[in-house]
Amino acid sequence: MTTDAARAAEILADHRASIDRLDAILVYTLAERFKHTQEVGVLKATHDLPPSDPAREEIQIARLESLSKSAGLDPEFAKSFLNFVIEEVIRHHKKHKS
Numbered sequence: 001m002t003t004d005a006a007r008a009a010e011i012l013a014d015h016r017a018s019i020d021r022l023d024a025i026l027v028y029t030l031a032e033r034f035k036h037t038q039e040v041g042v043l044k045a046t047h048d049l050p051p052s053d054p055a056r057e058e059i060q061i062a063r064l065e066s067l068s069k070s071a072g073l074d075p076e077f078a079k080s081f082l083n084f085v086i087e088e089v090i091r092h093h094k095k096h097k098s
């Protein structure tokens, strides 16, 4: 391997180590989020509240849009990611109800 190629391999390995650490943070963060939403699901089922709350979601989307802009993340991506997560949460809440 040339010195350049060896250096590139080193940089690639460093980036991948960071990516692996961040993926672990994402997984643990999501798991923590789902623990709270599961508790919310139990509360909603107990008190006969609807599984979804579109007004709350609207506030969250607006907040995430602003956070994404300051973080340098594509706000559209952040929005579809949050919607994807919320969809799963609501699916869980509906299960609590049945």
Ligand SMILES: C=C(O[C@@H]1C=C(C(=O)O)C=C[C@H]1O)C(=O)O
Residues within 6 Å of the ligand: 037, 040, 051, 052, 053, 054, 056, 057, 060, 085, 086, 089, 090
């Ligand atoms: C967790 C809740 O239930 C649903 C899921 C949400 C979420 O995952 O952030 C937000 C609103 C609700 O549609 C809630 O009402 O707070």
